[in-house]
Amino acid sequence: MSPPLLAETLAETTRAEPRGTPVVEPGINRQYLDADPERWKGVFEREGRELFDRRHEIIDALQLTPGDSVADVGAGTGLFTMLLAERVGRAGRVYAVDISPTFIEAIQARAAASGLDNLVPIVNSQQTVSLPANSVDLVFIADTYHHFEYPQQMLDSIRKALRPTGRLALIDFRRLPGFSSGWIMRHVRAGQGQVIDELEAAGFTLVATVSGCKTNGFKFYRQ
Ligand SMILES: C[S@@+](CC[C@H](N)C(=O)[O-])C[C@H]1O[C@@H](n2cnc3c(N)ncnc32)[C@H](O)[C@@H]1O
Numbered sequence: 001m002s003p004p005l006l007a008e009t010l011a012e013t014t015r016a017e018p019r020g021t022p023v024v025e026p027g028i029n030r031q032y033l034d035a036d037p038e039r040w041k042g043v044f045e046r047e048g049r050e051l052f053d054r055r056h057e058i059i060d061a062l063q064l065t066p067g068d069s070v071a072d073v074g075a076g077t078g079l080f081t082m083l084l085a086e087r088v089g090r091a092g093r094v095y096a097v098d099i100s101p102t103f104i105e106a107i108q109a110r111a112a113a114s115g116l117d118n119l120v121p122i123v124n125s126q127q128t129v130s131l132p133a134n135s136v137d138l139v140f141i142a143d144t145y146h147h148f149e150y151p152q153q154m155l156d157s158i159r160k161a162l163r164p165t166g167r168l169a170l171i172d173f174r175r176l177p178g179f180s181s182g183w184i185m186r187h188v189r190a191g192q193g194q195v196i197d198e199l200e201a202a203g204f205t206l207v208a209t210v211s212g213c214k215t216n217g218f219k220f221y222r223q
Pocket of ligand 1 (some may be wrong): 029032033044051073074075076077078079080097098099100103124125126127141142143144147148149154
């Protein structure tokens with residue numbers, strides 16, 4: 001059985017991965033822009049994918065309150081969007097943000113079928129999250145940071161969208177030589193140390209690490 005997810009106060013003094021100039025993958029998102037949501041639902045929402053298997057624990061670890069306003073950036077087929085919308089309730093709001101128009105259309109249809117009326121769909125560009133300024137308590141980014149082709153621009157716009165007490169929750173593949181699979185080493189451009197550096201350069205501070213996931217790292221940041 002997997003260990004429970006546990007929020008820990010930050011006590012990291014060492015970072016295993018080398019740091020360096022970010023290398024952002026051009027065209028990494030080509031496959032999503034006109035994607036078939038049903039096909040990708042089978043990829044994102046399947047048993048054996050850690051984020052799917054642990055989805056409820058991940059949502060619990062976010063410690064949301066009914067009425068919160070949340071953005072699911074890189075919403076994909078809506079795996080987390082739907083759970084977030086249920087968690088914040090009718091008084092809350094979830095922005096489903098993705099660069100893929102077909103994914104966002106599918107999420108809208110899914111929300112309508114589930115009777116969820118607290119969801120705001122946004123098709124954004126690669127450079128900006130397209131959220132109103134000062135609008136969200138939490139930005140949630142799952143398995144998407146390594147897909148940002150313009151991470152600094154995205155992070156700048158995310159900072160503007162966050163309320164002063166807002167949090168950024170980032171969950172993404174660990175990229176550790178000797179630990180991560182060959183596919184992850186090729187597909188994911190940066191290890192944890194570099195990602196922390198990029199977030200800090202954009203004005204965020206790492207405040208907590210959530211342990212318990214194996215192939216993914218899960219961290220909270222504040223401005
Ligand atoms: C691997 S999928 C993850 C989907 C979802 N978060 C999940 O875990 O099931 C990455 C998603 O990020 C989206 N994406 C990539 N770059 C983005 C950006 N700059 N802003 C918003 N979405 C982006 C892609 O279109 C894709 O839907």
